[in-house]
Amino acid sequence: MFDDFDDSDAGSEDFFSQTDIDETLKKFNQLNADQSIFFSEEEIEALSYHFFLNNQHKDQMKIINHGLYLYPNKIDFLIEKASILCMSSLYDDALNLILIAKSTEPYNAVIHKMEGEILADLDRPAEAEESFILALEFAEFEDDEFVVDIYNSYAQLLSQNEEVVKANKIIEKGLKRFPENEILFNQLALNFISNSLFDQATLYFKRIIDSNPYSYLAWYQLGRIYEITDLKDLALEAYEYSSLSNKDSKNAFFNLAGLYESKGEYNKAIENYQQCIKNNGDVYPYICIARCYLGIEEPILARNYLKKAQGLEDIIPEYNYLIGYSFLTEKQARKALPYFEKVYKEDKSDFAALKGILTCYSDLEKLIEIEHIYNGLKLENKEIIHENWKELASVLYISELDALLEDLIFEIQTISEYKDDLNCVLNVIKFDQNPSNKNKEVIMSRLIHNFEDTLESVKLFCHTLIDEDEEFKNMIQIYQST
Numbered sequence: 001m002f003d004d005f006d007d008s009d010a011g012s013e014d015f016f017s018q019t020d021i022d023e024t025l026k027k028f029n030q031l032n033a034d035q036s037i038f039f040s041e042e043e044i045e046a047l048s049y050h051f052f053l054n055n056q057h058k059d060q061m062k063i064i065n066h067g068l069y070l071y072p073n074k075i076d077f078l079i080e081k082a083s084i085l086c087m088s089s090l091y092d093d094a095l096n097l098i099l100i101a102k103s104t105e106p107y108n109a110v111i112h113k114m115e116g117e118i119l120a121d122l123d124r125p126a127e128a129e130e131s132f133i134l135a136l137e138f139a140e141f142e143d144d145e146f147v148v149d150i151y152n153s154y155a156q157l158l159s160q161n162e163e164v165v166k167a168n169k170i171i172e173k174g175l176k177r178f179p180e181n182e183i184l185f186n187q188l189a190l191n192f193i194s195n196s197l198f199d200q201a202t203l204y205f206k207r208i209i210d211s212n213p214y215s216y217l218a219w220y221q222l223g224r225i226y227e228i229t230d231l232k233d234l235a236l237e238a239y240e241y242s243s244l245s246n247k248d249s250k251n252a253f254f255n256l257a258g259l260y261e262s263k264g265e266y267n268k269a270i271e272n273y274q275q276c277i278k279n280n281g282d283v284y285p286y287i288c289i290a291r292c293y294l295g296i297e298e299p300i301l302a303r304n305y306l307k308k309a310q311g312l313e314d315i316i317p318e319y320n321y322l323i324g325y326s327f328l329t330e331k332q333a334r335k336a337l338p339y340f341e342k343v344y345k346e347d348k349s350d351f352a353a354l355k356g357i358l359t360c361y362s363d364l365e366k367l368i369e370i371e372h373i374y375n376g377l378k379l380e381n382k383e384i385i386h387e388n389w390k391e392l393a394s395v396l397y398i399s400e401l402d403a404l405l406e407d408l409i410f411e412i413q414t415i416s417e418y419k420d421d422l423n424c425v426l427n428v429i430k431f432d433q434n435p436s437n438k439n440k441e442v443i444m445s446r447l448i449h450n451f452e453d454t455l456e457s458v459k460l461f462c463h464t465l466i467d468e469d470e471e472f473k474n475m476i477q478i479y480q481s482t
Helices: 012-016 021-029 041-053 057-070 075-087 091-104 109-121 125-137 144-160 164-177 182-193 198-211 216-228 232-245 250-262 266-275 284-295 299-308 317-329 333-346 351-363 367-380 382-387 389-398 402-413 416-433 437-449 451-461 463-468 470-481
Strands: none
Touching (some): 021 041, 041 057, 041 075, 075 091, 109 144, 125 144, 144 164, 182 198, 182 216, 198 216, 216 232, 232 250, 250 266, 250 284, 284 317, 299 317, 317 333, 317 351, 351 389, 367 389, 367 402, 389 402, 402 416, 416 437, 416 463, 437 451, 451 463, 463 470
16 A cells, blocks of 8 residues: 555654663663663663664563563563564463563553454464453553554454454444544455455445445545456546545555556556655655656656655665666666666566666677676576566567577477467567568467567567557557457
């Protein structure tokens, strides 16, 4: 979902704004030499949170253990320790701590909720359900977000045990208390999706819409179900109704934009991605907008939008890939190359970056480097060759590296599942080298019977057929409009 990319929340260290984290870390580093060092409760909480955010679980356990040494009756530290144990899948040990905490504070909703989650992980659903029921009972004065989370965890337990009707009723109870809650609606959809009950899900959300036509969350979840089941036009319609019902429905705008982008309708996609940007934290849509501008060959506009997402440069590889591709679009392979190399250096399985490197070398006529990479892949990573053989073959064909292309084709011929695709590629290459009516008819016939694969092959090996042949362009329009 789009909210996964919404980093507009307050800074993590601001949560403990009264604590000087640097000074507290210095004190922590002295613990090995002197166990008598005193920490306030707030300092321990701040350090635990700091270590959690930085995946330093051993240090987190160390400070919490010291906290329990200083404050043996502090239940929050006991709960924190149980949480750390759960991150290492030590559920039995975590449960023992929670039982100790429960014996001290039997009406603590947080304890009951965590007990339910641990019991669920231990595959003890009946006991877990009892814990969630008690958590809801004792959560009267807890904040709304926490109570919603209890409903969610309870429903997940039931859904995982194929009790979908009961799981839905739990969420419905939550929605009576928290109407139009996005998290609860999302769990409603997951109850059906995780059990592959897509027809039931469609009927369920349609019933909600019948009773409340302006439920933007029901429209959004209906759109998700349609999209998952490949009913793209119905999904578009549902997302549009969701966005019309609530102009702040970021998820609907985002998914709507994604569908338009997948259809090649980049301007419509850009309009909807722009609707996702509601505050300074909504940065990822800028990357999506940049991707669309590259789709309509506007590399300068693409880079302008990428600048707005500069904070994601070291987080999302696509950022550097798109900058590289923008320069490649302008035939500036030398400028593009470092960006592709940066992505590939961090992830050797990223074929998009590797293809960018190969394309740059092709444009720069560094054919020996392409041969070196290809031979290296054959020795060390044949899997990436097999999974991306068609795009790799395209680079070799365009670079006129005939010996390497023949070697690749010989390799792919040994894999039966690629036989039909390979025949298609060879037919397209045959037309590209000899554009006769007979060779064209073969491609047109394949286009009718296997549209997606044939179109992909033409784009990779003979783009002039799409750009210049009116009959072929008309055929594509007919199929894409049906």
